Structures are given as C-alpha cells and as structure tokens.
Amino acid sequence: MDKKQERELAGRMVEEIQRLAEGQGKLRFMEVCGTHTVSIFRAGIRQLLPENVELVSGPGCPVCVTADDYMDLAIAYAKREDVIITTFGDMLKVPGSRSSLGEAMAEGADIRIVYSPLDSLQVAKDNPGKKVVFLAVGFETTAPTAAATVLAAEQQGIGNLYLLSAQKLVPPALRMLLNDPEVHVDGFLLPGHVAVVTGTEVFDFLAEEYHMPGIVTGFEPLEILRSLCRLLQQKREGRAEVGNEYGSVVRKEGNPVSRRILEQVYEPVDANWRGIGRIEKSGLRMKEAYRQFDIRQVLPLAVASVQKKTACRCGEVLRGIVTPYDCPLFGKACVPTHAIGPCMVSVEGVCAAWYKYGSGRFTYGR
Amino acid sequence: MAGERITLAHGAGGKLSQELMQEVILPEFGNPLLNELHDGAAVQMSGKLAFTTDSYVVRPLFFAGGNIGKLAVCGTVNDLAMTGAVPRYISAGVILEEGFLLEDFRSIAHSMKEAAEEAGILIVTGDTKVVGKGQADGIFINTAGIGDILPDVHISPKNVKAGMKVLLSGYLGDHAATILAGRHQLELPDSIQTDCAPLAELVQSLLRAVPETAVLRDPTRGGLAAVLNEIAEASGVGILIDEEAIPVRPEVQGVCDILGFDPLYLANEGKVVAFVPEEKAELALQTMRNHKYGKDACIIGEATAEAAGQVGLRTGIGGIRVVDMPLGNLVPRIC
Amino acid sequence: MCLAVPAKVLEIKDSLAKVELSGVMRDVSLMLLPEAKIGDYVLVHAGFAMQVVEEKEVEEMNALFAEMNGAPRMVREAAEGGSGRLGQETRA
Numbered sequence: 056m057d058k059k060q061e062r063e064l065a066g067r068m069v070e071e072i073q074r075l076a077e078g079q080g081k082l083r084f085m086e087v088c089g090t091h092t093v094s095i096f097r098a099g100i101r102q103l104l105p106e107n108v109e110l111v112s113g114p115g116c117p118v119c120v121t122a123d124d125y126m127d128l129a130i131a132y133a134k135r136e137d138v139i140i141t142t143f144g145d146m147l148k149v150p151g152s153r154s155s156l157g158e159a160m161a162e163g164a165d166i167r168i169v170y171s172p173l174d175s176l177q178v179a180k181d182n183p184g185k186k187v188v189f190l191a192v193g194f195e196t197t198a199p200t201a202a203a204t205v206l207a208a209e210q211q212g213i214g215n216l217y218l219l220s221a222q223k224l225v226p227p228a229l230r231m232l233l234n235d236p237e238v239h240v241d242g243f244l245l246p247g248h249v250a251v252v253t254g255t256e257v258f259d260f261l262a263e264e265y266h267m268p269g270i271v272t273g274f275e276p277l278e279i280l281r282s283l284c285r286l287l288q289q290k291r292e293g294r295a296e297v298g299n300e301y302g303s304v305v306r307k308e309g310n311p312v313s314r315r316i317l318e319q320v321y322e323p324v325d326a327n328w329r330g331i332g333r334i335e336k337s338g339l340r341m342k343e344a345y346r347q348f349d350i351r352q353v354l355p356l357a358v359a360s361v362q363k364k365t366a367c368r369c370g371e372v373l374r375g376i377v378t379p380y381d382c383p384l385f386g387k388a389c390v391p392t393h394a395i396g397p398c399m400v401s402v403e404g405v406c407a408a409w410y411k412y413g414s415g416r417f418t419y420g421r
Numbered sequence: 422m423a424g425e426r427i428t429l430a431h432g433a434g435g436k437l438s439q440e441l442m443q444e445v446i447l448p449e450f451g452n453p454l455l456n457e458l459h460d461g462a463a464v465q466m467s468g469k470l471a472f473t474t475d476s477y478v479v480r481p482l483f484f485a486g487g488n489i490g491k492l493a494v495c496g497t498v499n500d501l502a503m504t505g506a507v508p509r510y511i512s513a514g515v516i517l518e519e520g521f522l523l524e525d526f527r528s529i530a531h532s533m534k535e536a537a538e539e540a541g542i543l544i545v546t547g548d549t550k551v552v553g554k555g556q557a558d559g560i561f562i563n564t565a566g567i568g569d570i571l572p573d574v575h576i577s578p579k580n581v582k583a584g585m586k587v588l589l590s591g592y593l594g595d596h597a598a599t600i601l602a603g604r605h606q607l608e609l610p611d612s613i614q615t616d617c618a619p620l621a622e623l624v625q626s627l628l629r630a631v632p633e634t635a636v637l638r639d640p641t642r643g644g645l646a647a648v649l650n651e652i653a654e655a656s657g658v659g660i661l662i663d664e665e666a667i668p669v670r671p672e673v674q675g676v677c678d679i680l681g682f683d684p685l686y687l688a689n690e691g692k693v694v695a696f697v698p699e700e701k702a703e704l705a706l707q708t709m710r711n712h713k714y715g716k717d718a719c720i721i722g723e724a725t726a727e728a729a730g731q732v733g734l735r736t737g738i739g740g741i742r743v744v745d746m747p748l749g750n751l752v753p754r755i756c
Numbered sequence: 757m758c759l760a761v762p763a764k765v766l767e768i769k770d771s772l773a774k775v776e777l778s779g780v781m782r783d784v785s786l787m788l789l790p791e792a793k794i795g796d797y798v799l800v801h802a803g804f805a806m807q808v809v810e811e812k813e814v815e816e817m818n819a820l821f822a823e824m825n826g827a828p829r830m831v832r833e834a835a836e837g838g839s840g841r842l843g844q845e846t847r848a
Binding site for chain 3: 203206306
C-alpha cells in the first residue's frame with residue numbers, strides 16, 4: 056500500500072470511527088501496551104478521534120512497572136567487581152530507591168547494553184572470570200527470549216550466565232484493573248506481541264467474566280484505527296467479544312515452543328509492580344531446576360530499599376484513573392531526564408509520551 | 422610501518438615526535454603555511470570572521486564512507502558554512518592513545534587532508550599528544566576553523582518569519598544509521614554510508630542565489646528535531662513539517678524500526694536545513710539540487726504564526742504530533 | 757511493550773537465520789520458531805524469530821477496504837474507488 060492510499064484509508068477509518076461513536080456516551084478504551092502508546096502518539100491518532108472517544112494507557116510498559124527494590128538489587132549486583140550486567144537500554148534510567156543503573160555505570164560498574172538477551176552469551180564467553188547477569192524484564196513476548204538464552208547457555212556449557220528476573224504476565228494485571236472499582240474502561244486494545252506468544256485464549260476471560268470487549272491488535276496506525284472501529288462496533292451493538300485483528304502473526308494457540316519454554320524455565324509468582332503494588336501470580340520466577348542460572352539463588356544479596364513518599368500519581372495513571380496532567384509533579388519535578396514516577400521512566404511510559412507529544416490533542420494550526 | 426604502534430615517546434617532543442611529523446603529518450597536511458612549523462600560523466584575513474571549534478570522539482573510528490578524521494574536518498567546515506562563511510583555515514589537535522596503530526593514524530590523517538582539500542580549507546596549525554593506554558579511546562581530534570563571512574548575508578536562528586519554507590538537502594539519518602548498525606550487529610548494504618561531506622560549496626551557491634536565506638543549520642547530534650526546535654524557539658515561530666516529505670532511505674528506516682529510533686533524531690554529517698522566504702523556495706530548491714550534496718533536497722515544511730516555539734509533524738495518516746527536543750543518548754528500545 | 761518487526765529469512769544455519777528488513781540484515785535465533793523456512797517473513801523480537809508472518813495481512817487490508825467501500829458489517833453509503841486494489845503489497 057502506498058502512502059497516499061494509507062492516508063486515504065486512514066481518513067475513511069476516522070470517519071467510520073466518528074460515525075460509530077456518534078450518539079454514544081463517553082467511551083474510554085485502554086491500550087495496554089507501551090508500544091501501542093508510542094505508535095498512537097507518533098501517528099497522531101488521539102488528535103483524530105472524536106471528543107467522546109478517549110484513549111488511556113495501561114500498565115504495559117515493563118520497564119516502567121519494574122519496582123524500586125528490583126532496581127536496588129540490580130544496582131547492588133552491578134557494583135560488584137565480579138559481575139557484569141547486560142541489559143536493554145531503557146533500564147539505565149529507571150530509578151531505584153537511591154540511584155539508577157546509569158549512575159552506577161558512571162561510577163565504573165560494568166554494564167553492557169544489549170539488543171538481544173543472546174548477546175549476553177558472548178559476553179559470558181569472553182569473560183569467564185565474571186558472572187554475567189542479564190536483567191530479564193519484559194512480558195510474555197520477551198520472557199521466552201531470556202528463557203531460551205538460559206537453555207542455550209545450558210547446551211553450550213556456559214556456567215557464568217545468570218538471569219535476574221522481573222518478568223511479568225499481562226492477564227493478571229488486566230484482571231486487577233477490572234476488579235478495581237476506581238477503574239473505568241469500556242474496552243481494551245490488547246497487546247499484539249504478547250498474544251503472538253500466548254495466543255488469544257488467555258484474554259477470553261475479559262468477555263466471558265467481565266463482559267468487556269477486547270481487540271488484539273498490531274502496531275501500524277491503520278491496524279490501531281481498525282481495531283478502534285471494532286471496539287466501537289461492539290459497544291454500539293452491546294456485544295463483548297475478544298477479537299483478533301492481528302491475524303498475520305497472532306494465532307489462537309500462540310507460539311507453542313515459546314509457551315513450552317516458559318513453562319519449562321519459569322513458574323508464576325506474586326510480583327510487585329511499580330506504582331501499582333503486588334499482583335497475585337503476575338510474575339515469573341525461575342524454577343528450582345534452573346536455580347544455577349538464577350543469580351538470586353547463586354549469589355543472594357540482601358538490599359534494604361528505602362520507601363520514599365512522593366506526590367507521584369503514577370499508580371492512578373497506570374490504571375487510567377487520572378491523566379498525567381492531574382499529577383502535581385508532572386513536567387515540573389518529574390521530567391524524562393529526572394524521572395520520579397515509573398510512567399516517566401521509559402520512552403514508552405504514559406507520562407513520558409504525554410511529556411514528549413503533549414496530550415495528543417495537539418491542535419496545531421487549527 | 423605495518424603493525425607499528427604509537428608510543429608515549431611519539432608525543433614527547435623528541436626524535437620520534439619529529440619522525441611522526443616528517444613521515445605522517447607533513448606528507449599529508451603540508452602547505453606553505455604549515456611547513457613553517459612555527460608556534461602558530463600567521464594568516465591574512467579581511468572583514469568579518471567566523472570562528473568555531475569542535476571535538477570529535479566516535480566509536481567505531483572507521484565506518485562505511487568515512488572515519489573520525491573526515492568527520493573532524495567536515496564538521497568544522499560545515500559549522501563555518503552554516504554561519505554564511507567561506508572556510509579558510511583549520512587547526513588539528515590530536516590526542517592519541519598509546520598503542521594506536523600508526524597506519525590507522527596515517528589513514529585518518531589522509532582522510533583529513535582529502536576533506537580539507539575538497540572544502541578548500543588549509544590545515545595551518547596543529548598539535549599531537551599521546552596519553553597512556555586506557556586514558557583515551559584510540560584517538561580524539563579537536564579542530565577549530567576560521568572563515569570569511571560572505572558580504573550581505575545575515576544568518577541567524579532568530580530570523581525566521583511565519584510563511585518561510587523549510588528545505589532539507591537530502592536523506593535523513595544516513596550517518597547515525599551507519600554507526601548504530603555497526604554497534605548492534607546490523608548489516609547494511611554498501612550503498613548505505615555516512616553522509617559526511619563538506620557543505621561549504623553547496624551553501625555558498627545557495628547564499629549567492631538566495632541571499633535572503635534566514636538561517637542555515639546542520640542537523641548533527643540531536644538530528645532534525647533538535648535543530649527545528651532551536652529555531653522555533655529562537656525565532657518565536659511554529660514549524661510544521663510533513664512526514665511524507667522528509668526523505669528517509671528504507672534501510673535507515675529499517676534500522677530505526679529494529680532498534681526503536683525515530684529518524685528525526687538521528688545525527689547527520691552532511692546535511693543542511695535552510696529557511697528561505699516562500700517566494701524564493703523553488704529557486705533555493707533548484708540551486709541545492711544542482712549540487713552533488715544537495716541533489717535529493719526537498720521542501721519539508723514551513724514556519725507558522727501558530728504554535729510559536731513548537732514543532733509539529735503532519736503524520737502519514739494525517740494526524741499532527743509534537744516533535745520535541747531529544748532527551749539524550751540513543752539507546753535501543755526493546756520493550 | 758514489545759518492539760517487534762517483520763523480516764525475511766534469507767539463510768538458515770543450524771538455529772540461526774540471517775534475516776532482512778528493508779535492506780538491513782541481522783542474525784536472529786530460530787530457537788523459538790524452528791519451523792521457519794527460507795523465504796518466510798518472520799516477526800523478530802530481541803534477536804529471536806517469534807512467529808511466521810502470514811500473508812493474511814493482505815487479505816485483512818483488502819477486507820477492510822471493501823468494508824470501507826460499503827460491504828457488510830460497517831454499512832455505509834458506498835464510497836468512491838474500487839476494492840481489492842490494495843492487494844499487491846504488504847508492509848512485510
């Protein structure tokens with residue numbers, strides 16, 4: 056499709072959205088995934104929507120929801136002479152209760168930014184005298200890549216590679232949102248790349264138990280617009296179904312190999328989400344059989360985290376209860392270069408996106 | 422000299438320093454002014470001068486289409502050009518790390534010479550220091566340049582008025598994509614190289630054809646986004662650019678898609694952004710396109726009275742979003 | 757939350773594939789997608805192939821375009837332009 060056709064089609068879809076939204080009350084749809092948040096802002100989608108259709112961002116930025124105490128632990132490992140940390144780049148700025156990995160790096164800690172968890176294997180091979188610790192954050196999409204890296208290390212007899220897992224699961228977080236009386240959402244744009252791994256069935260409970268529409272969707276602007284049409288149609292007709300608008304890569308059964316590997320290496324555990332708190336069975340911890348790859352088991356460190364009280368409202372922002380503009384810190388004490396709350400931490404965070412792109416209702420020249 | 426390495430003695434001012442000068446530096450850079458080997462260069466200038474300096478550190482040192490030496494000369498030449506000056510003289514201060522390969526130094530020096538020749542600038546003074554192993558990253562280069570400002574030219578980021586058109590001299594992000602690909606094990610076809618080039622000639626022909634040009638900037642670190650934001654702020658105008666009008670090579674977009682970057686924030690080393698009055702835009706565009714470094718030039722947007730101080734982008738699907746200042750280092754985003 | 761891009765498999769050696777996206781090449785692991793074949797488009801995330809991209813996208817976009825032109829489900833006055841002319845290319 057060329058760009059002209061794309062623009063034309065987008066224009067038609069926007070008209071369709073307007074038509075479907077007409078006469079309906081205020082509707083709030085939540086895009087759960089941080090990559091959706093970025094796509095939506097980058098494409099300027101919010102600005103194209105009718106006034107009564109609102110998009111709110113959910114807790115789907117794994118970097119953002121990584122808790123203080125995890126960061127403190129990661130920093131404590133980083134400061135050890137015998138440890139090399141490998142990590143995705145967006146973790147560097149995430150604040151712990153006292154400092155960040157970026158600051159530890161400036162103080163001389165050996166921290167390497169990797170594109171793939173597999174890159175950690177090479178680091179481990181090149182540094183046999185060190186413990187190489189990969190900071191395993193991410194949801195169902197990313198968790199299998201870290202697990203596969205462990206399996207590869209096992210196969211290749213690499214004994215100095217470890218994970219520090221803060222990996223999380225999306226469905227328990229959605230359930231938490233739906234059980235929260237403060238949260239008002241009329242439908243979900245569901246994370247397409249999570250569904251690539253999990254398949255669509257893990258989201259069926261939305262419709263079955265909560266009568267809540269959900270559409271698994273991709274990340275191109277047209278895919279997002281199309282999914283908004285689908286959600287509006289369901290609302291208009293009073294239906295609640297979980298649909299799949301990302302059929303090119305999302306199958307009902309997901310990716311069976313990834314699912315098997317997840318089960319082989321991890322087990323669910325209660326997990327702490329920054330800004331939200333503890334969610335039952337929403338985290339992944341390494342199974343006993345893989346304890347030799349779990350740095351928490353091999354080299355336990357006790358780290359005391361300092362609990363800070365701030366005026367940060369990220370907990371409410373992550374649940375779509377308030378917008379970033381309602382937070383007294385937003386854009387003042389809390390900015391991307393000096394983030395206080397989780398939503399400002401990563402480029403995919405809600406507050407970071409609002410800071411960068413405005414509320415998205417940017418009425419330039421109109 | 423294959424395999425020969427720089428030692429601390431090369432920077433100690435003795436015999437080895439002299440050898441470095443005679444065998445590498447003078448053969449590459451030699452010109453009557455430098456050959457004097459005095460403590461400083463005595464040069465003739467007239468009228469209003471432009472003076473600039475920049476330090477160059479880059480990893481990797483050698484990349485497709487260039488190296489740190491070419492970068493160090495072109496960068497300073499381009500900074501002079503952006504002020505509306507004809508580049509005349511440049512200095513080269515080099516800090517080498519002990520153990521650096523002599524032949525690498527020679528090829529870097531050779532690139533500096535070639536770039537200087539092309540830009541019509543003379544390397545008239547310089548300095549070489551050697552620091553111990555681990556105290557530098559191979560080689561650091563500082564250059565400073567001076568040039569004659571063209572008469573009747575008044576370039577300033579404060580000059581932009583609503584209605585003026587924004588021109589970009591070619592494809593965005595080639596330099597950064599080349600460097601980033603190397604850092605993240607991405608393989609690019611040979612056709613994708615740094616765009617590193619001296620722009621003085623292109624700029625001079627533009628200024629001769631359109632002396633009303635309000636401002637010129639080279640979108641290096643921080644990319645197009647940084648440059649446009651600075652201009653919007655300085656001139657108190659809004660700037661609205663059109664995503665579809667901005668030339669980005671598919672491979673560069675590919676690197677961005679894989680690593681999670683936005684081409685608007687990628688560094689360029691051979692591009693110029695120009696603001697010209699609307700009625701001169703076509704002439705400016707044709708003038709740019711007639712030059713080899715401007716053949717892919719485009720009009721990418723305009724300055725507006727609305728949204729003063731802000732930069733907006735009309736997206737491919739017809740939305741508008743804010744383009745803000747970059748926030749710091751580009752690190753790959755995975756989640 | 758999860759950046760992933762479609763890329764074409766050019767070569768396969770053991771469990772590593774060389775893939776290409778818009779002329780950019782990288783080695784990715786097939787550990788999570790052993791069934792990938794040369795010529796397939798695969799979705800790549802963090803250095804791993806995660807799923808084979810099906811040509812469905814073409815069909816989906818066609819269907820969508822047809823809908824926008826007045827086909828059932830999103831009934832509206834038939835707009836100008838023909839359906840089916842988007843079928844030549846996909847983003848992948």
